[in-house]
Amino acid sequence: MADRSMPLGPYAAVFAPLPAEGRAEAVRRRLGEAIALGLLPDGSMLPPESDLADRFGVATVTVREALGTLRDDDLIVTRRGRGGGSFVKAPQDGGRAALLARLAHVGLGELRDLADHYCAISGHCAALAAERADSEDVARLRRLASARADLDDEPSGIPRLEGTFHLELAAMAQSARLTREEMALQREIGPVLWLADVELGTAAGPAHLAIVEAVAAGDPGTARQRAEDHVRQLFDAVKALHRLTRSRRNE
Amino acid sequence: MTTTTTDTDVARWVSDFGTWVFGQLDDLADLLVGPLSARSPRRADLDIEDRCRAMLADPQTPVAGAGAVMAPGTLADAAYWLEWWTTESRGGTTTISKLAAETDPRAVGFRDYTELPWYAKPFESGQRHVTGPYVDYLCTDQYTLTFTQPFLVDGTFAGVVGVDVLVAWFEERLLEVMDTVDRTCVLVNATGRVVTSSDPTWVTGDLLRGLPVGAWLAGEATPQADWTATACTDLPFLVLTAR
Numbered sequence: 001m002a003d004r005s006m007p008l009g010p011y012a013a014v015f016a017p018l019p020a021e022g023r024a025e026a027v028r029r030r031l032g033e034a035i036a037l038g039l040l041p042d043g044s045m046l047p048p049e050s051d052l053a054d055r056f057g058v059a060t061v062t063v064r065e066a067l068g069t070l071r072d073d074d075l076i077v078t079r080r081g082r083g084g085g086s087f088v089k090a091p092q093d094g095g096r097a098a099l100l101a102r103l104a105h106v107g108l109g110e111l112r113d114l115a116d117h118y119c120a121i122s123g124h125c126a127a128l129a130a131e132r133a134d135s136e137d138v139a140r141l142r143r144l145a146s147a148r149a150d151l152d153d154e155p156s157g158i159p160r161l162e163g164t165f166h167l168e169l170a171a172m173a174q175s176a177r178l179t180r181e182e183m184a185l186q187r188e189i190g191p192v193l194w195l196a197d198v199e200l201g202t203a204a205g206p207a208h209l210a211i212v213e214a215v216a217a218g219d220p221g222t223a224r225q226r227a228e229d230h231v232r233q234l235f236d237a238v239k240a241l242h243r244l245t246r247s248r249r250n251e
Numbered sequence: 252m253t254t255t256t257t258d259t260d261v262a263r264w265v266s267d268f269g270t271w272v273f274g275q276l277d278d279l280a281d282l283l284v285g286p287l288s289a290r291s292p293r294r295a296d297l298d299i300e301d302r303c304r305a306m307l308a309d310p311q312t313p314v315a316g317a318g319a320v321m322a323p324g325t326l327a328d329a330a331y332w333l334e335w336w337t338t339e340s341r342g343g344t345t346t347i348s349k350l351a352a353e354t355d356p357r358a359v360g361f362r363d364y365t366e367l368p369w370y371a372k373p374f375e376s377g378q379r380h381v382t383g384p385y386v387d388y389l390c391t392d393q394y395t396l397t398f399t400q401p402f403l404v405d406g407t408f409a410g411v412v413g414v415d416v417l418v419a420w421f422e423e424r425l426l427e428v429m430d431t432v433d434r435t436c437v438l439v440n441a442t443g444r445v446v447t448s449s450d451p452t453w454v455t456g457d458l459l460r461g462l463p464v465g466a467w468l469a470g471e472a473t474p475q476a477d478w479t480a481t482a483c484t485d486l487p488f489l490v491l492t493a494r
Binding site (some may be wrong): 045047051132133134135138167170171174175176179180183197218 | 353355368384385386388392393394440443444456457458460468
């Protein structure tokens, strides 16, 4: 069978094969969480039922059953006929409630550990990119950062651009290993970081542009510093959200 | 009799490799012209699977990916389409599989390939193009060189045909040639990025800044303090030898 997960990049984990038990429920939970967390952009089309069945390693009828439940939960809409398919219907709050619920079960120590890991990867990628990016790389990265800065008023587009920016930065380090590590980290904590990014509002756009300028100037030290500061700022926002969920629980 | 390998021999090896690759791409493009000349061609009409599989299966060839990428609107039944096969090595066995990239612009995971250099450059210039070395995070997940060239149907750009070559394979073969040259020898691309180097001071992926790479590729004899450059025929690569 063809490995269909690869070209999905940062979304691959959403569509990875499932364990054997309770498969319809497992499909519903995997897709439902991804939609509720805002990982799958609002209005985007899910792959056809037969494709989903292939990817998850389940029968088409199982996928159909799961999609039915998601439709009942108002997480997807299905249109029939030409140009039809199942489309993501993101929650009104962009996934904030679902993410906060999940965040309440994560310890602060674990969050710090993730922040340290992501800081190490992002910082080093930025430093290497400053040494190794050529002028075309810089132009591509600048286009992504500008698009991100223009999106501050429209939070729904942020996850994809935030993820792509960091992925491109890793690729510009010319390291296949660091790029794969960046992808793995995005799968693990992408939604949390992107929510934090939305919470930060206008702060993250300029942070990306500042990283681009350091990369363009060929200044590894500054690029590393700015990337690390950017990640720390994201995790500070996550920690603030975490505190919020704890205080709510104690009320 | 002793024979001495020189920078010219290195450049010739690289040129010969390019000639071989682009010859393969000419053949691939020829296979597409017939089906695409018909009215309203469809995905199923693109009869290049056997050819691509043969290329990928041949142990003597370094090809990790091969196929064709359609210009939007060329096919009647898909706006965007990649007809592409890749190899994947796992536990000592190599499998060939069709790349199932997301090609519906509305779908999750869709990436508009017309923005990516291996498509955009041949589209803009009408010329052959070598992308990389670069980390190909959409397909091979490896450090890759992608060779692409445009193909025309009735004089109209209809897409690109291409192959992926893993940099590790290319480097291993080229080093065998470079190691017989008595001076430090570095192959760089058109942006000055190191493809292969016989001296560990410069490593694949490093950028050599401040060299008149553009002028050298244009055939100008611009002198430089540290390096002499030899162009590779029909490829945007230069063999640099330390003075």
